[in-house]
Amino acid sequence: MTRISLTVDGASVSDDVEPRLLLVQYLRERLGKTGTVIGCDTSNCGACTVHLDGTSVKSCNVLAVQADGAEVTTIEGLARTVGGDDGLHPVQEAFRECHGLQCGFCTPGMIMQSVDLLKNNPKPTEEEIRLGLEGNLCRCTGYHNIVKAVQHASGQAEVTA
């Protein structure tokens, strides 16, 4: 067991963890942060994407001990990074507005990755959006409305049905 201390969605937490424990397992099983989900075993799907010190990571690909001392933001704490706890981050709002989700399982990871994408490239082209989301799989939307949601969040797209 190794002692780790970190900040998750603004809260300071500290636990003894097995060295092999994945960050996503720590978030889900120890902290009850079940908004972040596991979709595959091979870091292909990106459903578990969170921000580690401001950069998107697949939390199934990070050991909990690697997050020692770090600041982690999950989908559950995303809105508080831009304001109040009960509001929505503009990217969350854009996904709702553009119908960028159906079953919603890939959505937390897709939103966290989109936030990171827009941080690095505030006005991406459609191709840049598609390449930037290549590491996140969605089976419901065909990506069409996800791309539109990111365009909308970047102020580049009108919303139409």
Added chain:
Amino acid sequence: MTATQERPSDAIEKEIGRDRRRKEDQRLITGRTRWTDNIVLPGMLHLAMVRSPFAHATITSIETADAKASTNVVDVLTGADFGAELGAIINAWPITPDQVTPAHSPMPADRVAFAGEIVAVVIARTAAEARDAAELVEVEYDELPAALDLKRSAADEVLAHPDLGTNKSALWVFDSAEAGTGGNVDEAIAKARTDGIVIEREYRQQRLIPAFMEPRSVVVDPTGEQYTMWSATQIPHIVRFALAATTGVPESKIRVIAPDVGGGFGGKLQVTPEEWIAWAVGRRLGKPVKYTETRSESLMSAHHGRDQWQKLTLAAEKDGTVTGLKVELLADLGAYVAIVGGGVPVLGAFMFNSIYKFPAYHFAVQTVLTNKAWTDAYRGAGRPEATYAIERLMSELAAELGVDPLEVREKNWIKHEEFPFTTVAGLEYDSGNYEAATAKAKEMFGYDELRAEQMARRASGDTVQLGIGISTFTEMCGLAPSRVLGQLDYGAGGWEHAEVRMLATGTVEVITGASAHGQGHETAFSQIVADRLGVPFESVEVLHGDTQVSHKGLDTYGSRSLVVGGEALVKAADKVVEKAKPIAAHLLEASVDDIEFSQGRFSVRGTDQGLAITDIAGAVFAAHNLPDGVEPSIDSEATYDPVNFNYPHGTHLCAMEVDTETGAVKMRKYVCVDDIGNIVNPLIVSGQVHGGLVQGIAQALWEEAVYDDSGTLVSGSFVDYLLPTAADTISFDIGHTTTPSLTNTLGTKGVGEAGTIASTPAVVNAVVDAVRHLGVDDIQMPCTPERVWKAINGPGSGGSTEGAAMPHFESGGAAGNQEQPGTASTDGAGS
């Protein structure tokens, strides 16, 4: 109560047709979700499955001592430890009376029939400890020869279940001459051979994996008077029925809950060994248990889809008028007959003739047992296979005639003035307008301009050629009229149930038996009820997916929720109004005959006196002043059994660029115009169309479940099974024409499967069209660069890429990339 308050009628916007944002989204975009794997109960134990690495083997011994001795392991149980207590996995649709159906134990004690089958379950305090201990279970097997290739299995070369004596499960036949719905197809073909055109083809529907994003998960809580199962399933009601039927627990003691479910696409339309094992372990130990599969387990053991060989013969006059269609299918069931099982190809039996006026039709499917994962419904279920076959054939007929593929379609399709039209398969198509959808699609696509560009590229010998693919599809959806299901020997009905509860404080609870898993029922059903009862959209709460709340239902699949479940809802809402009417009359001191209901308000004809329906709900709750003999409730329920299917249709046009030097394909443009009748929520519809398109496109271009020659699934992870990403796909141009369905009150048709059904042949037709002038008339799916290149540079349809999916280290150097079609481990294209 304000009995005389005016409500200006023009201020009320109809909810149906509005692009309402979804009610479901708030919790999903904030992570406030209830996936089954999120559920944690006091004292809950975790399961890990020990699975067979062999496709076919006898179990000679299972050594569990080391696993049992591991830290925090509670028990390790095998099939032998349980016996009949495990129950059985059922097939609900024996397609013929003499169907050969292997017994299917959730955890067989003696013999495994596919790689991935469960042989033992480890129960531990944590999931990690359970999985660690599963590694310590020593299973000895005697490997048996495995039936893998579909055609060879159909010939009974190797038996998947030796005690059955055959792999042939059932032969299901429809013949229009025998059914009296049309002529004799063999006569039509014979005539065409001497004096017409005969198109004969063999197409492969490769094996696909539904690959929903949420891995399957099940939690069983045996504490309390009712046993509760949470499951990531599309069909909580059917799971409950099957648990009662096979495990001896009374149905009234079973509660099944499908909480937030992360996609299904048919893949969660199943009763699974994992559910049954968790049920048995929970009951035996008296403790809550959870099992969540890994992605590899999901790809390996959750059911697969498609997997057919299609032998097709189309007969036509010299002018292109079709005269007959003969369809002979081999369908791979996998190791067991799944819940729908052989019913999947049978659902396609009525669709091969599609929108065309074939005077004679013959369909036969032979279902075949093999030692691979079982197959069952995957988005479209039977209808994509049928649509693929006929839409490919119609383009082949056009090529034979040397005419535009739209021209030969129009020559043969049902004209809009010919509806209702009884087809050669015996279905009555109620409505449609293929001309209108096609005209709109051509305009949106820029059809003539793209054809001109295609000709220019051909003329200039461009290394990148352009192809245009067409799919003028229809489908039957809204499963299903119970009487029809009975005629087809399906084990249940096709009705749906709904309830409307008028709460005292003005909100409305709607209960539906259609169990959503991402579609947006909560939003669309709220819109229907808001209009019907004249209450605000926000006041409607839709409840589903819990058999204790929604006690009756047949769940969500087959594009049925709106057209069957929505109709049940309409009928329940109308009953609420009827029950409220005498109470309104009493409170307004008027005759019932003078009461009118409009936009949520009961009024007395010719006066300004009125009461809102929510006021009636409040009055009924108090029950202080009701007419004599009237019960204090306006809550209502309805169970609706559809009288017919409904028949969405549309025209899909796809432009593909094919690099003739590398075989690489690139989608240039995709336009579809779908006629799905009246639209409740255009935003939700657009999402269903987009997502459906990509699943169909993925069959055409990318996805294939591949087994090696020992029966191991080599595409058993998302590294190997190629789900498309955002970077692989394009944005689509979608449009609609509207011919309201005549088979339900709302005039709606199903949309959940349309995109998937239509898009696959549109894409393959486009790829073939791009290189037809190079002598290509077929490319086997998925149309990988390798297959396209081979089809351009050699005979046949590109053959199998299964060899390429397997490790290359045995084939040695450059030669490994130079295999000829059909030389891989399992047979490639028949052509």
